[in-house]
Amino acid sequence: MFEPRPKFAVLGAGSIGCHLGGSLAVAGADVTLIGRPAAMDVLREKGLTLSDSVRPPRYLPPDRLAVATTPDAAAEADYVLVTVKTAATEAAARELAAHLKPGAVVVSFQNGLHNPATLRAALPAARVLAGMVPYNVVQSEPGTVHQGMPGTLMVEDDPEAARLIRACTEAGLAIEARGDIAEVQHAKLLMNLNNAVNALSGLPLRAQLAQRSYRLCLAMCQQEALAAYRAAGIRPARLGPAPAWLTPYVLRLPDTLFRRVAASTLRIDAHARSSMWEDLQRGRPTEIDTLQGEIVVLAERHGLKAPANNRLVALVREAEGAEAGTGRSRTGLELLAELRRAARP
Numbered sequence: 444m445f446e447p448r449p450k451f452a453v454l455g456a457g458s459i460g461c462h463l464g465g466s467l468a469v470a471g472a473d474v475t476l477i478g479r480p481a482a483m484d485v486l487r488e489k490g491l492t493l494s495d496s497v498r499p500p501r502y503l504p505p506d507r508l509a510v511a512t513t514p515d516a517a518a519e520a521d522y523v524l525v526t527v528k529t530a531a532t533e534a535a536a537r538e539l540a541a542h543l544k545p546g547a548v549v550v551s552f553q554n555g556l557h558n559p560a561t562l563r564a565a566l567p568a569a570r571v572l573a574g575m576v577p578y579n580v581v582q583s584e585p586g587t588v589h590q591g592m593p594g595t596l597m598v599e600d601d602p603e604a605a606r607l608i609r610a611c612t613e614a615g616l617a618i619e620a621r622g623d624i625a626e627v628q629h630a631k632l633l634m635n636l637n638n639a640v641n642a643l644s645g646l647p648l649r650a651q652l653a654q655r656s657y658r659l660c661l662a663m664c665q666q667e668a669l670a671a672y673r674a675a676g677i678r679p680a681r682l683g684p685a686p687a688w689l690t691p692y693v694l695r696l697p698d699t700l701f702r703r704v705a706a707s708t709l710r711i712d713a714h715a716r717s718s719m720w721e722d723l724q725r726g727r728p729t730e731i732d733t734l735q736g737e738i739v740v741l742a743e744r745h746g747l748k749a750p751a752n753n754r755l756v757a758l759v760r761e762a763e764g765a766e767a768g769t770g771r772s773r774t775g776l777e778l779l780a781e782l783r784r785a786a787r788p
Protein backbone atom coordinates (compact mmCIF):
# COMPACT_ATOMS: atom_id res chain seq x y z
CA MET A 444 0.00 0.00 0.00
CA PHE A 445 1.28 3.50 -0.83
CA GLU A 446 2.44 5.30 2.29
CA PRO A 447 3.19 9.03 2.04
CA ARG A 448 6.70 10.12 2.99
CA PRO A 449 6.62 11.39 6.58
CA LYS A 450 7.47 15.01 7.26
CA PHE A 451 9.84 15.71 10.15
CA ALA A 452 10.43 18.79 12.26
CA VAL A 453 13.25 19.06 14.77
CA LEU A 454 12.47 21.36 17.69
CA GLY A 455 15.78 22.55 19.16
CA ALA A 456 18.29 22.41 16.31
CA GLY A 457 21.51 22.24 18.33
CA SER A 458 24.01 19.36 18.46
CA ILE A 459 21.59 16.41 18.58
CA GLY A 460 18.86 18.15 16.58
CA CYS A 461 21.19 19.02 13.69
CA HIS A 462 22.70 15.53 13.80
CA LEU A 463 19.33 13.74 13.64
CA GLY A 464 17.60 16.19 11.32
CA GLY A 465 20.67 16.60 9.13
CA SER A 466 21.16 12.83 8.79
CA LEU A 467 17.52 12.39 7.75
CA ALA A 468 17.74 15.31 5.31
CA VAL A 469 20.94 13.99 3.69
CA ALA A 470 19.03 10.78 2.96
CA GLY A 471 16.29 12.77 1.24
CA ALA A 472 13.73 13.03 4.06
CA ASP A 473 11.52 16.10 4.37
CA VAL A 474 12.94 17.83 7.47
CA THR A 475 12.53 21.31 8.96
CA LEU A 476 15.08 22.36 11.57
CA ILE A 477 13.68 24.79 14.16
CA GLY A 478 16.25 26.58 16.27
CA ARG A 479 17.45 29.90 17.61
CA PRO A 480 17.83 32.77 15.13
CA ALA A 481 21.65 33.05 15.45
CA ALA A 482 22.15 29.30 14.97
CA MET A 483 19.73 29.15 12.04
CA ASP A 484 21.47 32.14 10.38
CA VAL A 485 24.68 30.10 10.39
CA LEU A 486 22.89 27.21 8.66
CA ARG A 487 21.29 29.55 6.12
CA GLU A 488 24.69 30.97 5.32
CA LYS A 489 27.06 27.99 5.56
CA GLY A 490 24.79 24.95 5.28
CA LEU A 491 25.26 21.97 7.61
CA THR A 492 28.18 19.54 7.73
CA LEU A 493 27.81 16.17 9.48
CA SER A 494 30.98 14.43 10.50
CA ASP A 495 32.02 11.32 12.40
CA SER A 496 35.21 9.34 12.70
CA VAL A 497 34.14 6.64 10.21
CA ARG A 498 32.66 8.22 7.11
CA PRO A 499 33.75 11.20 5.03
CA PRO A 500 31.88 14.37 6.08
CA ARG A 501 28.44 14.86 4.54
CA TYR A 502 27.42 18.37 3.51
CA LEU A 503 23.98 19.89 3.11
CA PRO A 504 24.15 23.20 1.26
CA PRO A 505 21.80 25.99 2.39
CA ASP A 506 19.40 25.33 -0.51
CA ARG A 507 18.84 21.76 0.75
CA LEU A 508 18.02 22.88 4.29
CA ALA A 509 14.63 23.99 5.57
CA VAL A 510 15.27 26.08 8.66
CA ALA A 511 12.92 28.09 10.85
CA THR A 512 12.95 29.89 14.18
CA THR A 513 9.34 29.51 15.31
CA PRO A 514 7.31 26.39 16.10
CA ASP A 515 4.60 27.12 13.51
CA ALA A 516 7.12 25.55 11.10
CA ALA A 517 6.17 22.19 12.66
CA ALA A 518 2.53 22.56 11.58
CA GLU A 519 2.76 19.94 8.82
CA ALA A 520 5.11 17.55 10.59
CA ASP A 521 4.12 13.93 11.14
CA TYR A 522 7.02 13.61 13.59
CA VAL A 523 8.41 16.34 15.80
CA LEU A 524 11.76 15.35 17.27
CA VAL A 525 12.34 17.32 20.47
CA THR A 526 16.01 18.02 21.13
CA VAL A 527 16.03 21.07 23.40
CA LYS A 528 17.80 20.84 26.75
CA THR A 529 15.55 19.69 29.61
CA ALA A 530 15.08 23.15 31.14
CA ALA A 531 13.64 24.36 27.81
CA THR A 532 11.19 21.47 27.28
CA GLU A 533 8.12 22.92 28.93
CA ALA A 534 8.36 26.30 27.20
CA ALA A 535 9.10 24.69 23.84
CA ALA A 536 6.13 22.32 24.22
CA ARG A 537 3.79 25.16 25.14
CA GLU A 538 4.89 27.10 22.04
CA LEU A 539 4.41 24.00 19.90
CA ALA A 540 0.94 23.11 21.23
CA ALA A 541 -1.02 25.51 19.03
CA HIS A 542 0.66 24.30 15.84
CA LEU A 543 0.75 20.49 15.95
CA LYS A 544 -1.45 18.80 13.38
CA PRO A 545 -3.86 16.07 14.54
CA GLY A 546 -2.10 12.70 14.73
CA ALA A 547 1.39 14.18 14.98
CA VAL A 548 3.90 12.09 16.92
CA VAL A 549 6.34 13.87 19.23
CA VAL A 550 9.54 12.05 20.14
CA SER A 551 11.84 13.22 22.94
CA PHE A 552 15.48 12.47 22.09
CA GLN A 553 16.65 14.06 25.35
CA ASN A 554 18.50 12.94 28.45
CA GLY A 555 16.83 12.65 31.85
CA LEU A 556 13.70 10.77 32.91
CA HIS A 557 10.84 13.25 32.72
CA ASN A 558 10.91 15.02 29.36
CA PRO A 559 8.28 12.72 27.76
CA ALA A 560 5.94 13.35 30.72
CA THR A 561 6.49 17.12 30.44
CA LEU A 562 5.67 16.92 26.73
CA ARG A 563 2.56 14.78 27.35
CA ALA A 564 1.25 17.27 29.90
CA ALA A 565 1.68 20.21 27.52
CA LEU A 566 0.57 18.33 24.38
CA PRO A 567 -2.37 16.18 25.49
CA ALA A 568 -3.61 15.64 21.92
CA ALA A 569 -0.28 14.32 20.62
CA ARG A 570 1.23 10.85 20.83
CA VAL A 571 4.47 11.40 22.74
CA LEU A 572 7.21 8.77 22.66
CA ALA A 573 10.44 8.57 24.62
CA GLY A 574 13.69 8.19 22.72
CA MET A 575 17.34 7.88 23.68
CA VAL A 576 20.62 8.94 22.06
CA PRO A 577 23.51 6.87 23.44
CA TYR A 578 26.35 8.71 21.75
CA ASN A 579 28.02 12.07 21.86
CA VAL A 580 27.54 14.88 19.36
CA VAL A 581 29.23 18.29 19.57
CA GLN A 582 29.19 21.37 17.39
CA SER A 583 32.85 21.29 16.50
CA GLU A 584 32.46 24.64 14.71
CA PRO A 585 29.41 26.69 13.72
CA GLY A 586 27.53 24.72 11.07
CA THR A 587 29.31 21.41 11.78
CA VAL A 588 28.09 18.67 14.11
CA HIS A 589 30.42 15.80 14.94
CA GLN A 590 29.33 12.37 16.22
CA GLY A 591 32.08 11.28 18.58
CA MET A 592 31.27 7.59 19.13
CA PRO A 593 29.14 4.86 17.57
CA GLY A 594 25.79 3.79 18.99
CA THR A 595 22.19 2.79 18.35
CA LEU A 596 19.33 5.22 18.92
CA MET A 597 16.40 3.85 20.89
CA VAL A 598 12.72 4.72 20.76
CA GLU A 599 9.71 3.52 22.70
CA ASP A 600 8.17 0.48 21.01
CA ASP A 601 4.93 1.73 19.49
CA PRO A 602 3.23 1.30 16.10
CA GLU A 603 3.49 5.09 15.69
CA ALA A 604 7.29 4.81 15.71
CA ALA A 605 7.38 2.61 12.59
CA ARG A 606 7.85 5.33 9.96
CA LEU A 607 10.46 7.09 12.09
CA ILE A 608 12.40 3.85 12.43
CA ARG A 609 12.23 3.25 8.68
CA ALA A 610 13.41 6.79 7.85
CA CYS A 611 16.28 6.61 10.36
CA THR A 612 17.37 3.23 9.03
CA GLU A 613 17.34 4.56 5.46
CA ALA A 614 19.44 7.48 6.69
CA GLY A 615 22.07 5.17 8.18
CA LEU A 616 21.04 5.98 11.77
CA ALA A 617 20.99 2.70 13.69
CA ILE A 618 17.78 2.63 15.74
CA GLU A 619 16.01 0.06 17.87
CA ALA A 620 12.44 -0.04 19.25
CA ARG A 621 12.44 -0.85 22.98
CA GLY A 622 9.60 -2.26 25.03
CA ASP A 623 11.50 -1.29 28.18
CA ILE A 624 12.14 2.39 27.48
CA ALA A 625 11.81 3.41 31.16
CA GLU A 626 14.57 0.95 32.05
CA VAL A 627 16.61 2.27 29.08
CA GLN A 628 16.21 5.84 30.40
CA HIS A 629 17.36 4.76 33.85
CA ALA A 630 20.40 3.04 32.34
CA LYS A 631 21.19 6.16 30.30
CA LEU A 632 20.95 8.25 33.47
CA LEU A 633 23.68 6.06 34.99
CA MET A 634 25.89 6.86 31.96
CA ASN A 635 25.03 10.55 32.21
CA LEU A 636 26.33 10.68 35.78
CA ASN A 637 29.67 11.04 34.01
CA ASN A 638 28.57 14.33 32.41
CA ALA A 639 29.36 16.29 35.59
CA VAL A 640 32.66 14.48 36.16
CA ASN A 641 33.63 15.14 32.56
CA ALA A 642 32.55 18.79 32.63
CA LEU A 643 34.54 19.46 35.82
CA SER A 644 37.60 17.63 34.50
CA GLY A 645 37.92 20.00 31.55
CA LEU A 646 39.12 17.01 29.51
CA PRO A 647 37.76 15.22 26.47
CA LEU A 648 35.76 12.10 27.41
CA ARG A 649 38.39 9.61 26.28
CA ALA A 650 41.22 11.26 28.24
CA GLN A 651 38.98 11.64 31.31
CA LEU A 652 37.71 8.05 31.30
CA ALA A 653 41.26 6.77 30.81
CA GLN A 654 42.14 8.07 34.32
CA ARG A 655 41.16 5.82 37.23
CA SER A 656 40.67 8.72 39.66
CA TYR A 657 37.88 10.17 37.51
CA ARG A 658 36.40 6.69 37.00
CA LEU A 659 36.33 6.22 40.79
CA CYS A 660 34.25 9.43 41.01
CA LEU A 661 31.81 8.02 38.45
CA ALA A 662 31.76 4.65 40.24
CA MET A 663 30.78 6.39 43.51
CA CYS A 664 27.92 8.18 41.74
CA GLN A 665 26.71 5.01 40.02
CA GLN A 666 26.91 2.98 43.23
CA GLU A 667 24.69 5.52 45.01
CA ALA A 668 22.30 5.54 42.05
CA LEU A 669 22.12 1.74 41.93
CA ALA A 670 21.32 1.62 45.66
CA ALA A 671 18.51 4.15 45.13
CA TYR A 672 17.24 2.19 42.10
CA ARG A 673 17.24 -1.05 44.15
CA ALA A 674 15.27 0.64 46.92
CA ALA A 675 12.78 1.94 44.34
CA GLY A 676 12.49 -1.42 42.53
CA ILE A 677 14.02 0.03 39.32
CA ARG A 678 15.99 -2.38 37.14
CA PRO A 679 18.05 -0.42 34.60
CA ALA A 680 18.38 -1.97 31.14
CA ARG A 681 21.68 -3.35 29.96
CA LEU A 682 22.98 -0.91 27.34
CA GLY A 683 26.64 -1.80 27.01
CA PRO A 684 28.89 -4.84 27.28
CA ALA A 685 28.35 -5.10 31.06
CA PRO A 686 25.11 -5.10 33.09
CA ALA A 687 24.54 -1.86 35.02
CA TRP A 688 25.33 -3.39 38.43
CA LEU A 689 28.76 -4.53 37.21
CA THR A 690 29.84 -1.20 35.71
CA PRO A 691 31.11 0.43 38.95
CA TYR A 692 33.40 -2.60 39.46
CA VAL A 693 34.75 -2.28 35.91
CA LEU A 694 35.28 1.46 36.42
CA ARG A 695 37.43 0.74 39.48
CA LEU A 696 39.89 -1.47 37.57
CA PRO A 697 43.46 -0.19 37.19
CA ASP A 698 44.03 1.77 33.99
CA THR A 699 45.79 -0.93 31.98
CA LEU A 700 43.17 -3.54 32.80
CA PHE A 701 40.31 -1.08 32.22
CA ARG A 702 41.72 -0.24 28.78
CA ARG A 703 41.57 -3.93 27.89
CA VAL A 704 38.21 -4.81 29.47
CA ALA A 705 36.42 -1.64 28.38
CA ALA A 706 37.99 -1.20 24.95
CA SER A 707 34.55 -0.59 23.39
CA THR A 708 33.73 2.12 25.97
CA LEU A 709 36.91 3.95 25.00
CA ARG A 710 36.04 3.88 21.29
CA ILE A 711 35.39 7.60 21.58
CA ASP A 712 36.72 10.28 19.31
CA ALA A 713 39.69 11.99 21.01
CA HIS A 714 37.86 15.37 20.98
CA ALA A 715 34.40 14.27 22.17
CA ARG A 716 33.10 15.95 25.33
CA SER A 717 29.90 15.66 27.34
CA SER A 718 26.95 17.94 26.59
CA MET A 719 27.39 19.40 30.10
CA TRP A 720 30.94 20.50 29.28
CA GLU A 721 29.52 22.26 26.23
CA ASP A 722 26.89 24.01 28.40
CA LEU A 723 29.49 25.30 30.85
CA GLN A 724 31.72 26.38 28.01
CA ARG A 725 28.89 28.45 26.54
CA GLY A 726 27.69 29.84 29.86
CA ARG A 727 24.34 28.01 29.66
CA PRO A 728 22.49 26.35 32.55
CA THR A 729 23.27 22.63 32.70
CA GLU A 730 20.99 19.60 33.14
CA ILE A 731 22.55 18.73 36.53
CA ASP A 732 19.23 18.82 38.42
CA THR A 733 17.80 16.09 36.21
CA LEU A 734 20.97 13.96 36.30
CA GLN A 735 22.83 13.87 39.66
CA GLY A 736 19.92 15.86 41.17
CA GLU A 737 17.48 13.09 40.20
CA ILE A 738 19.55 10.52 42.11
CA VAL A 739 19.75 12.71 45.22
CA VAL A 740 15.95 13.07 45.28
CA LEU A 741 15.32 9.37 44.61
CA ALA A 742 17.78 8.35 47.33
CA GLU A 743 16.16 10.71 49.87
CA ARG A 744 12.71 9.41 48.99
CA HIS A 745 13.90 5.94 50.04
CA GLY A 746 15.70 7.00 53.21
CA LEU A 747 19.13 6.81 51.58
CA LYS A 748 21.89 9.35 51.04
CA ALA A 749 23.72 10.17 47.81
CA PRO A 750 26.55 12.42 49.02
CA ALA A 751 28.83 12.10 45.99
CA ASN A 752 25.98 13.00 43.64
CA ASN A 753 24.91 15.77 45.98
CA ARG A 754 28.42 17.23 46.03
CA LEU A 755 28.59 17.15 42.24
CA VAL A 756 25.29 19.07 42.04
CA ALA A 757 26.88 21.79 44.19
CA LEU A 758 30.13 21.84 42.20
CA VAL A 759 28.33 22.10 38.87
CA ARG A 760 26.07 24.87 40.21
CA GLU A 761 29.22 26.71 41.28
CA ALA A 762 30.68 26.23 37.81
CA GLU A 763 27.44 27.53 36.25
CA GLY A 764 27.95 30.70 38.28
CA ALA A 765 31.42 31.29 36.80
CA GLU A 766 31.87 33.26 33.62
CA ALA A 767 31.42 31.06 30.53
CA GLY A 768 34.34 28.68 30.12
CA THR A 769 36.33 30.05 33.07
CA GLY A 770 35.30 27.48 35.73
CA ARG A 771 38.21 25.76 37.47
CA SER A 772 39.05 22.28 36.13
CA ARG A 773 39.79 19.62 38.71
CA THR A 774 42.28 16.81 38.49
CA GLY A 775 40.86 13.36 39.10
CA LEU A 776 42.54 13.19 42.52
CA GLU A 777 41.14 16.59 43.54
CA LEU A 778 37.61 15.66 42.53
CA LEU A 779 37.85 12.24 44.16
CA ALA A 780 39.07 13.79 47.42
CA GLU A 781 36.08 16.19 47.39
CA LEU A 782 33.59 13.39 46.80
CA ARG A 783 35.18 11.17 49.45
CA ARG A 784 35.10 14.03 51.94
CA ALA A 785 31.40 14.52 51.19
CA ALA A 786 30.72 10.79 51.61
CA ARG A 787 32.57 10.49 54.94
CA PRO A 788 30.13 9.57 57.75
Ligand SMILES: NC(=O)C1=CN([C@@H]2O[C@H](COP(=O)(O)OP(=O)(O)OC[C@H]3O[C@@H](n4cnc5c(N)ncnc54)[C@H](OP(=O)(O)O)[C@@H]3O)[C@@H](O)[C@H]2O)C=CC1
Pocket residue numbers: 454455456457458459460477478479482512526527528529531534535538552553554555576577578579580581717718727730
Ligand atom coordinates in the same frame (compact mmCIF):
# COMPACT_ATOMS: atom_id res chain seq x y z
N1 LIG B 1 25.09 16.54 22.86
C1 LIG B 1 25.16 15.25 23.14
O1 LIG B 1 26.17 14.60 22.91
C2 LIG B 1 23.98 14.53 23.72
C3 LIG B 1 22.89 15.21 24.18
N2 LIG B 1 21.81 14.50 24.64
C4 LIG B 1 20.63 15.20 25.13
O2 LIG B 1 19.94 15.75 24.02
C5 LIG B 1 19.28 16.96 24.38
C6 LIG B 1 19.79 18.05 23.47
O3 LIG B 1 21.16 18.25 23.71
P1 LIG B 1 22.11 19.10 22.76
O4 LIG B 1 21.77 18.85 21.35
O5 LIG B 1 23.49 18.85 23.22
O6 LIG B 1 21.64 20.58 23.15
P2 LIG B 1 21.98 21.94 22.40
O7 LIG B 1 21.95 23.00 23.45
O8 LIG B 1 23.17 21.80 21.54
O9 LIG B 1 20.72 22.12 21.43
C7 LIG B 1 19.46 22.56 21.83
C8 LIG B 1 19.15 23.81 21.01
O10 LIG B 1 17.76 24.09 21.11
C9 LIG B 1 17.62 25.51 21.24
N3 LIG B 1 16.29 25.79 21.80
C10 LIG B 1 15.88 25.78 23.09
N4 LIG B 1 14.57 26.07 23.16
C11 LIG B 1 14.16 26.29 21.90
C12 LIG B 1 12.89 26.65 21.34
N5 LIG B 1 11.80 26.83 22.09
N6 LIG B 1 12.81 26.79 20.00
C13 LIG B 1 13.91 26.62 19.22
N7 LIG B 1 15.12 26.28 19.70
C14 LIG B 1 15.24 26.12 21.02
C15 LIG B 1 18.76 25.88 22.15
O11 LIG B 1 19.00 27.26 22.17
P3 LIG B 1 19.43 27.97 23.57
O12 LIG B 1 20.72 27.35 23.99
O13 LIG B 1 19.50 29.40 23.19
O14 LIG B 1 18.33 27.68 24.54
C16 LIG B 1 19.89 25.06 21.52
O15 LIG B 1 20.44 25.75 20.43
C17 LIG B 1 19.63 17.18 25.87
O16 LIG B 1 18.63 16.64 26.68
C18 LIG B 1 20.92 16.38 26.03
O17 LIG B 1 21.14 15.95 27.34
C19 LIG B 1 21.77 13.14 24.62
C20 LIG B 1 22.84 12.42 24.17
C21 LIG B 1 24.05 13.05 23.73
Ligand SMILES: CC(C)(CO)C(=O)C(=O)O
Pocket residue numbers: 554576577578579634635638648716717718719
Ligand atom coordinates in the same frame (compact mmCIF):
# COMPACT_ATOMS: atom_id res chain seq x y z
C1 LIG C 1 26.46 10.32 25.18
C2 LIG C 1 26.78 11.07 26.43
C3 LIG C 1 26.78 10.11 27.58
C4 LIG C 1 28.17 11.59 26.22
O1 LIG C 1 28.71 12.14 27.32
C5 LIG C 1 25.72 12.10 26.68
O2 LIG C 1 24.58 11.72 26.76
C6 LIG C 1 25.94 13.55 26.90
O3 LIG C 1 27.01 14.07 26.63
O4 LIG C 1 24.96 14.19 27.33
